[in-house]
Amino acid sequence: METTTQENVSNQNSGIARVEECKSEVVPIMDALYVISGKWRVPITLALMEGNKRFGEIQKAVWKITSKVLAHELKEMELNGFIERKVNETLPGRIEYELTEYSWSIKPIIILLRDFGRQHRDKIRKERGQKA
Amino acid sequence: METTTQENVSNQNSGIARVEECKSEVVPIMDALYVISGKWRVPITLALMEGNKRFGEIQKAVWKITSKVLAHELKEMELNGFIERKVNETLPGRIEYELTEYSWSIKPIIILLRDFGRQHRDKIRKERGQKA
DNA sequence: GTAACCACTTACTTTTACGTAACTAACCCC
DNA sequence: GGGGTTAGTTACGTAAAAGTAAGTGGTTAC
Numbered sequence: 636m637e638t639t640t641q642e643n644v645s646n647q648n649s650g651i652a653r654v655e656e657c658k659s660e661v662v663p664i665m666d667a668l669y670v671i672s673g674k675w676r677v678p679i680t681l682a683l684m685e686g687n688k689r690f691g692e693i694q695k696a697v698w699k700i701t702s703k704v705l706a707h708e709l710k711e712m713e714l715n716g717f718i719e720r721k722v723n724e725t726l727p728g729r730i731e732y733e734l735t736e737y738s739w740s741i742k743p744i745i746i747l748l749r750d751f752g753r754q755h756r757d758k759i760r761k762e763r764g765q766k767a
Numbered sequence: 768m769e770t771t772t773q774e775n776v777s778n779q780n781s782g783i784a785r786v787e788e789c790k791s792e793v794v795p796i797m798d799a800l801y802v803i804s805g806k807w808r809v810p811i812t813l814a815l816m817e818g819n820k821r822f823g824e825i826q827k828a829v830w831k832i833t834s835k836v837l838a839h840e841l842k843e844m845e846l847n848g849f850i851e852r853k854v855n856e857t858l859p860g861r862i863e864y865e866l867t868e869y870s871w872s873i874k875p876i877i878i879l880l881r882d883f884g885r886q887h888r889d890k891i892r893k894e895r896g897q898k899a
Numbered sequence: 900g901t902a903a904c905c906a907c908t909t910a911c912t913t914t915t916a917c918g919t920a921a922c923t924a925a926c927c928c929c
Numbered sequence: 930g931g932g933g934t935t936a937g938t939t940a941c942g943t944a945a946a947a948g949t950a951a952g953t954g955g956t957t958a959c
Contacts, residue, residue, distance in 0.1 A: 663884030664809050664877060670887065672804060674917075677796050690936050704917065706937055716890065730936070737890075744883060745796060747876045752795030755802065758848065758869075806947075822906050836947065838907055862906070 670715050671741065675700055675708050680738065680745075683718065687733045717741075802847050803873065807832055807840050812870065812877075815850065819865045849873075 671677055675697065682688060682696040694705055709732060712718045717738040723729040803809060807829065814820060814828035826837055841864060844850045849870040855861040 660881055661810055661813060663882075663888060664880045665884070666888050667880040667884035668800075668804065668809070672800065677800070678793055681792060691934090699918095701918065701920095702937065703919090703939085707917095715887075716894070741883065744876070744879050747879060748796045748799040749792060750795075751873060751876060752797070752799030755847075756795060756798050762848070823904095833948065833950095834907065835909085835949090839947095 667744070670717070671744070673708070675704060676712065677745070679705070679708055679712065680717070680734070680741075683732060683734045687721075687731045689729065689731055693732065799876070802849070803876070805840070807836060808844065809877070811837070811840055811844065812849070812866070812873075815864060815866045819853075819863045821861065821863055825864065 671680075678697045678700070679693060682693055685696070688696065690702075690705070690709075693709075694700060694702065697705070700708075709718065709720070713720055716735055719733045719735055721731045721733055723731060803812075810829045810832070811825060814825055817828070820828065822834075822837070822841075825841075826832060826834065829837070832840075841850065841852070845852055848867055851865045851867055853863045853865055855863060
């Protein structure tokens, strides 16, 4: 089976290259993309990275998300182990959403995506001589 | 008409409202996600990582993609600077698609996604006691 | 010159994601 | 017990992505 960084870094065409491997590559990659895909999961995640929030607070933080979509995304993210829905008994009625420890493991991906995205937008802009 | 990264992302309403900081985060992250999102870009990219391919060869390598969708994705990926469409004059009629140098810069992201995806599937499977 | 092949394109349909708006169920406070 | 807040839900509607199937225009093979 395949290896980690070493082999992949050593030669561009190694690693992810060959057909047999690709079947075993494409599935996990798509799995990973799934959990951060869509219009709202990244914004919600970033909002909760600031700290725990209640339903209404997330809705304020994530601009123009509707309650329907937020409720749906929160459920999915909970199923994937990314957030926890906590009912605080002492402050009755108060439900809080919290990022799990586990969810922080996507942070390196977010960082790489951010860096790539910045540089990519820059590149495209320069190539076309357009405004950002 | 089709658009590319810039317009699409900037037209989206998503984003974290209040924090100025976050505005500068969420946009590039969504930009980056855009260029690798959808059902087919990762499979196409992986196929081309094996080496240059012609239209029909890509179609064979990427299981069940239709010519319509493939043509569309190839155009988008070319606009984003990820692939090059090369017409080989010596072998007439032969058009080849090639990954650009630039496109290899997403490899670290692919690697992280793959690793995360594997481990995530494993985790979910264990939690639910189901088969993969 | 016609048949086959290749690299697409076009028209149409289905599916999925997301949007709008209104509603509900629980609680809290006086 | 009525009015307000919170945390959603429900029914309906729209738009983008992807699927289906058939067609087109240029080249090559005979």
